[in-house]
Structure formats: C-alpha cells, structure tokens
Amino acid sequence: MSIFRIHHITKYEYDRPVKESVNNITIYPYQSADQETLQQELVITGNPDVFTYTDYWGNKEGTFNLLTPHREMVIESKLLIRTLALPDIQVPWDVFMPELDAVIGSDLQLLELARASPVKAVSVMYDYINQIAPANKNITQIIADTCDLIYTHFTYIKGITTIESTVDEILEKKAGVCQDFAHVMLELLRMMNIPARYVSGYICPNKNGMRGEGATHAWVEAYIPGYGWAGIDPTNNVWVTNTHVRLAVGRNFTSCSPVKGTFKGPARQSLSVYVSVGYEDGETFEELNSVQLQKQGENEVPEIIIDTFAGQQQQ
Amino acid sequence: MTGDLLFQQYPFVPHIWDEMKDAEAIRRQYLSIYETVSKLSLQDLEKKDSLASELFMSQGITFTVYSDNEGIERIFPFDIIPRIITSTEWEHIESGIKQRLKALNLFLKDIYNEQQIIKENIVPAALIATCPHFTREIFGIQVPHDIYVHIAGIDLIRGDDGRFYILEDNLRTPSGVSYMLENREVTKRIFPDLLASSNVRMINNYPLLLHDNLVSLVTRQTEDPVIVLLTPGMFNSAYFEHTFLARQMGIQLVEGRDLLVDNQKVYMKTTAGLRQVDVIYRRVDDEFLDPLVFRPDSALGVPGLMSAYRKGNVAIVNALGNGVADDKAVYAYVPAMIKYYLNEEPILPNIPTYQMKNTDEREHVFANMHKMVVKETNQSGGYGMVMGNSATEVELENAKKAILANPRSFIAQPIIQLSTVPCLIDGKLQPRHVDLRPYALCGPNGIDIVPGGLTRVALREGSLVVNSSQGGGSKDTWIVDMEGGH
Numbered sequence A: 001m002s003i004f005r006i007h008h009i010t011k012y013e014y015d016r017p018v019k020e021s022v023n024n025i026t027i028y029p030y031q032s033a034d035q036e037t038l039q040q041e042l043v044i045t046g047n048p049d050v051f052t053y054t055d056y057w058g059n060k061e062g063t064f065n066l067l068t069p070h071r072e073m074v075i076e077s078k079l080l081i082r083t084l085a086l087p088d089i090q091v092p093w094d095v096f097m098p099e100l101d102a103v104i105g106s107d108l109q110l111l112e113l114a115r116a117s118p119v120k121a122v123s124v125m126y127d128y129i130n131q132i133a134p135a136n137k138n139i140t141q142i143i144a145d146t147c148d149l150i151y152t153h154f155t156y157i158k159g160i161t162t163i164e165s166t167v168d169e170i171l172e173k174k175a176g177v178c179q180d181f182a183h184v185m186l187e188l189l190r191m192m193n194i195p196a197r198y199v200s201g202y203i204c205p206n207k208n209g210m211r212g213e214g215a216t217h218a219w220v221e222a223y224i225p226g227y228g229w230a231g232i233d234p235t236n237n238v239w240v241t242n243t244h245v246r247l248a249v250g251r252n253f254t255s256c257s258p259v260k261g262t263f264k265g266p267a268r269q270s271l272s273v274y275v276s277v278g279y280e281d282g283e284t285f286e287e288l289n290s291v292q293l294q295k296q297g298e299n300e301v302p303e304i305i306i307d308t309f310a311g312q313q314q315q
Numbered sequence B: 001m002t003g004d005l006l007f008q009q010y011p012f013v014p015h016i017w018d019e020m021k022d023a024e025a026i027r028r029q030y031l032s033i034y035e036t037v038s039k040l041s042l043q044d045l046e047k048k049d050s051l052a053s054e055l056f057m058s059q060g061i062t063f064t065v066y067s068d069n070e071g072i073e074r075i076f077p078f079d080i081i082p083r084i085i086t087s088t089e090w091e092h093i094e095s096g097i098k099q100r101l102k103a104l105n106l107f108l109k110d111i112y113n114e115q116q117i118i119k120e121n122i123v124p125a126a127l128i129a130t131c132p133h134f135t136r137e138i139f140g141i142q143v144p145h146d147i148y149v150h151i152a153g154i155d156l157i158r159g160d161d162g163r164f165y166i167l168e169d170n171l172r173t174p175s176g177v178s179y180m181l182e183n184r185e186v187t188k189r190i191f192p193d194l195l196a197s198s199n200v201r202m203i204n205n206y207p208l209l210l211h212d213n214l215v216s217l218v219t220r221q222t223e224d225p226v227i228v229l230l231t232p233g234m235f236n237s238a239y240f241e242h243t244f245l246a247r248q249m250g251i252q253l254v255e256g257r258d259l260l261v262d263n264q265k266v267y268m269k270t271t272a273g274l275r276q277v278d279v280i281y282r283r284v285d286d287e288f289l290d291p292l293v294f295r296p297d298s299a300l301g302v303p304g305l306m307s308a309y310r311k312g313n314v315a316i317v318n319a320l321g322n323g324v325a326d327d328k329a330v331y332a333y334v335p336a337m338i339k340y341y342l343n344e345e346p347i348l349p350n351i352p353t354y355q356m357k358n359t360d361e362r363e364h365v366f367a368n369m370h371k372m373v374v375k376e377t378n379q380s381g382g383y384g385m386v387m388g389n390s391a392t393e394v395e396l397e398n399a400k401k402a403i404l405a406n407p408r409s410f411i412a413q414p415i416i417q418l419s420t421v422p423c424l425i426d427g428k429l430q431p432r433h434v435d436l437r438p439y440a441l442c443g444p445n446g447i448d449i450v451p452g453g454l455t456r457v458a459l460r461e462g463s464l465v466v467n468s469s470q471g472g473g474s475k476d477t478w479i480v481d482m483e484g485g486h
Helices: A097-104 A108-113 A122-132 A139-153 A167-173 A178-191 B003-008 B028-038 B042-059 B087-111 B125-129 B177-190 B206-215 B239-249 B305-311 B331-342 B359-367 B393-405
Strands: A002-025 A035-044 A051-054 A060-066 A070-083 A196-203 A216-224 A228-233 A244-250 A259-264 A269-279 A284-291 A306-309 B062-067 B070-075 B078-086 B151-153 B155-158 B164-168 B227-230 B252-254 B259-262 B265-270 B273-276 B279-282 B315-317 B372-376 B385-387 B410-414 B420-425 B428-437 B439-443 B446-449 B454-458 B472-480
Touching (some): A002 A196, A051 B305, A070 A244, A097 A108, A122 A178, A139 A178, A139 A216, A139 A228, A167 A178, A178 A196, A178 A216, A196 A228, A196 A269, A216 A244, A228 A244, B003 B028, B003 B042, B003 B428, B028 B078, B042 B070, B042 B078, B078 B177, B078 B454, B087 B151, B087 B331, B087 B439, B087 B446, B087 B472, B164 B331, B177 B206, B177 B454, B177 B472, B206 B227, B206 B315, B206 B439, B227 B239, B239 B252, B259 B305, B265 B305, B305 B315, B385 B393, B420 B454, B420 B472
Parallel strands (some): B078 B472, B227 B252, B227 B279, B279 B315
Antiparallel strands (some): A002 A060, A002 A070, A002 A259, A035 A070, A051 A060, A196 A216, A196 A244, A216 A228, A259 A306, A269 A284, B062 B070, B155 B428, B265 B273, B372 B410, B420 B428, B428 B454, B439 B446, B454 B472
C-alpha cells in the first residue's frame, strides 16, 4: 500500500487567439478496488463547468468548453491516490487456452478485445509468435513471454514515433516509447486470441528507476480466466502491482487519450506536459515535455479553421 | 395506337408475379387506371410523360450518383403509370413493419444498455463485436422515450408467390421520401381526376407527422422550441430532399458550422444571437457528427454535440448507433428479435440469408453462386452487390475470394424474382421489377406509416436492381380502398 501525490499539467499555447474550444479529458483515476482516490483537484483556464460521465470501457471522462477567444489553455490535475494492490502479483500459472476460449465466446468485451487489428507485416508478427511458442504454455506464461520479447527486441527511444504511429511503423523501427510497446504487445496477444486492453496512467518511481516516469505512462492488461485483468508493463518488463496508477482502459490509445479537443481559429498551437509523481512526504520525480504536435508546420499557418488535437504521446 | 391496345399487348410472363395482370385478366385494383389509360392515345400518354419530366426538371428534383469519386447529378426517372396496392395488402404490410420496428427499437435499447439478447445468446456476441456500426461512444446514453429509430425506410419486395418479404432495414438516414411526395404531386397534375375517383389514400400529411414527432421530443419548457435539419451541405446526394423537408416543415436548414455547443447545450447562430436548439433532424452520418468523439477531420459536425446528447439537452433524429441494427448480417436475426422481445411470430418474413462466416452456409452458397446475390454487410444503395445470375465467371471468382478474405463482411441470399408492374417504355407497356420502401415514423404515441411509399423500378429489361444509384427509376404508389370488399 502506497500513497502517491501526482501533479499533471497540460498546457496549450496559441500564437493567435482561438475560440470555441471544446475538450474531452480522461484524467480521472479509473474506478476499481485496487486504487482509492483520496483527493483530486482540477483547475482549468476560465474555470469552466466539467460534465463527467462513464464511457463504454468504464472510464470516467469529462467534457468542457472555452468559447471566448484565448491564447492559452491549462488543465491542471492534483491527485492524491492510494494503491491497494499487493507488491507481488498473484497470477495463476495453471490456466490454459481452452479455458479462455470457453469464456470469450459469449462475452462481447472480451471478444472485441481479443480481435486483432489488421497489420501489414503479418509475417513479422508470426515470427514473434513463433518465438513466444504459445502452444501448450499456460496463459500467464504466454503473457510474460510476450512482454519479455518486446522488452528484449524493442529499444526505448523518445521522439522517433508519434501519437499516431501504427503498429507497422513501430515494427519497422523496432523502437519507440511506452505507447508503442503497449500497442505491439496488444496486437501480439490478440493474434494469439488473448483479450488485451490498453491502460493509460502514471508510473510511480522506485529505487531502480523506471522508464515512463514523469510523464503519463501506458501499459497492457491481459485477461486470465479465474483471475481477471492482469496488468503487465512491456516498457519495464514487469507485472503491474502497486506502483502503477490507472486512469483509463480501452482498445488502444485513442480510447484513453488523456486530453483531446478542437478549436477554431487560424493559429499554431504548442503543447507542453508536466508530470510529477512523488511518494507522500517523499522523493518527487518530475519531467516537463514539450510536445511537437503533428498538425503544425513551422512556417505555414493552417488554413482550416477547425483544428483538433489529441494531446501528448504516452511515454 | 390506343391505350387499350397497350394493355392487350402487355405480356404475361410465367413464374413472375405481375401486380397488374394474372394469367387471365387485369387485377381489380388496376381497373380504374386501365379504364382511364385505355381511352387515351399513345400520343396523349407520351405528352403526359414529357410533362412529368418537365415538372421534375423545373423543380430541380435530382440526386447524385457517385462513381470513381465523381458525383453526377441526375433527374430521378419517373414512370407515369402508378403502382397499386390494395388496402388489404397494405394493412398486412403496415402491421408487419410496425411489429419489426418495435422489435428493432427494443434491440437498440438493449444493445446499448443491458445487452440481454447477447447474454442469452439469441444474437451471437461475435456478430456485434465485429459490426463496424456498433457504436461504443453512445453506450449508456438514454434517448427520449427509448426511441432510436424515429424514421425508418424498410425495403420490401414481392416474390413470385405474391407475398411481401423484408429486403433490408434502413434505420440510419433513409432517404427518398421527397420523391414519394413529389411523385404524387406530379400524378395529380397528369391524371387530375383519377386519384379521387380511385379512392387513393392520401400521403401529403407526411411532413406534418414528421414535424409533430420532432416536436414531441422537446423536453425544454418553452413555447418556441427550435428544431433544425442538419445537412452535410449542397454537395450531398440528397441535398434536394433536405431543403424540401425543411421547407415543408418550416424548420431551419443548418450546417455544422451554424451550430455550437456551450455547456452541453446546442445553440444556433442567428443574426439575433444564439438560440438554443432542442431537436436536430440530422442527415449527416454518425461518424461526422462530432469531431471530438468520431472522425476528428470532420468539418460537417459540431464539436461537443455528443455531450449535449448524453446530457439529454438535445434530441437527435435518428439516434446514433442505429447501424448495428440494419447491418445486413444482423438482419438475419430480426425474426429472432421479434420472438425474443415481443413473443410474436414475424408478420412479414425475411429472405433466407446465409452467413458467410459459417462454413456450411458458405459452401452451400459457393456451390450455388448462380442463384445467389452476394451483398456486403456494410454497404447500401446497391453498391457492393454481386448478382450471381448476371455476373461473369471472373466476377464470381473475385466475389468468392473477397468472401474468403473477410467472411464477416458478406452475406448471400437466394435471388428472388421481384414482382413486376407495367411501365411506359418505348411506346409500349412493359413489365419491370419493383420494390417498395414505405416510410415509418416512430413517436411517443406509436408508429405512423403514411399509406404508400417509394416504389423503385429497375428500368432495364430483366434487371432486378432498383437502386437509383444503379439506374433505377420510381413510380407513384397508390394504396386503394376497394369498394364492396375485396
């Protein structure tokens, strides 16, 4: 059991005033038995009313708008949260595929989370699956081996992929950040008919240091009959215990994006994200990331008057 | 040539149900049109025909055909001989459509909330998991009066046994109702006395009924609710219909850029400031409605619209997510839905439908390709369809390959010989195949179906494809009350 103090600031700046900004935020802790929100304070430019609701995957989401002209929008979340999971994961090592197949068949969400998306490099994926050699292995072993394979074969490099990178692009680069590691792992598990979902959240530091600290992080949950959703982090090659804080789950990044929005106005925008995670009364780890947004060129001002943005890549 | 001769020369084709004539004689419901037309000369008829074309042209009643990413605007071909259905037949159709829509509305409520029908394995979960129109973004949203399908255009065909069958359900943004109304207006001009003397039921209250239904969805306490028709704009194939319906109902025609959302309320920008919008009759597809939730590149929609919808501050007609119910593979389960939700036997039967995902059914279809029509589950308007009896061997082989590559995206059905009706073509009355799309309106007080619908006709001899995008035309459709019983 640990208590974490998390500070997450998302800041959009525009070189000219924009208006009619409408936004969706997925920065509330995921409601589940293994984490307890002690306090969350949300401060947004203009102090708008935030309308919250629960989405299809069970995530709490919020919508708000800022209609008047503005050159800056800041979304600041201060969170105090307690994780209740045990420091060691208790996954079963004796559950096999036939048991899973029997459960998936009539469960809509498991079915859709076990359905692979089309990947062009099918042969590359099957090569990886051959290395994992899932036949006769128990499900937990398959999941652990998949995680290990990604950790071993892919290099963690910031800045070479983007928020929109496809699995094919990541396969080609064999590198990326946590979002990319998670997307590849999801596809591999799904191709082996194991339901898997994307998790967006924060990772809390330990003595050894972990990748993805000081930013929003992403990992994977895989379904094991009799146990449920087991979290596993291919970026750090660890099972998820009490040092990960979950914000949202979904099919992929798109359904978990912490902040996305639209605005009107011919302006260039820049985004910076600051995340600090600390033990209550303990050491704090922080990072400020300037995010290169896809849609803006350096010299041209976009002609379109509606622009959309999907926030920061998860690292 | 006289009109009488036209009827005498009208061929009788065995094994096809002709709606005007059986093996011996002209059916009773066609006697009044027979009496009128037989007194006219061919020249008179051709004059009426060209008058009809001029009326359509001058009113700008057009649609757009898409091919190779180019849109071509066309006049919708109109045949002057009405298609006639008796009131007895109509009552059967009407009760069948009402029953079906009740079940489909219950299905949509269920699938976006409790999902009992999946849990009880009546509809396979796998079918929904793979349905591209199952819309997770609207899950759990409560819609007014639990009505999802406010406007339905359910397509019917008549087989060689004279029975009506359900061909497909159109529950998203069914189009064509303006042609139904305009066809009637043109008939009034070219056969002025015939409608009254033939006891044809009236359809002209459709816009009024639709408007009443839209008003019934207003929840705000106001004397002056705002109802708008949201169009993608003038380049849309059905833009004529959007302007037509907005005018007929006296509501504003708007585009996405005319609206904005503030704190989960939708407003229309007017010269006098913002006015809150209560009901949106949208003719924009789901995926373009809100760039924040669906396609981020859409400029046709309104950012934040879904939050206003979720909060219940605006009604959207039809509801979002209806595509899961008119998917062509889900179609096969509608009779099961009727039994499950209503505990009734279907009044109007489905056409047998083979799921290409099922190996046995697929092999049966592959062995009988010449008797089958293959359809993409996700397409409409006659696009993505292969008719086994007219396709080349190469086309059939390609269809098989496409099916094997992605079986969930296809279904197959036995080819049904659609019924025929007489059309005036090249100076002769000639039988042509037709279908029927009645327009049903579901409101809090029940389901209304104006007596009639759009009869689409395959103008090419022998063709069974009636879609306007595939060279079809249309006819005025009469529901007649026959004196002295049937």
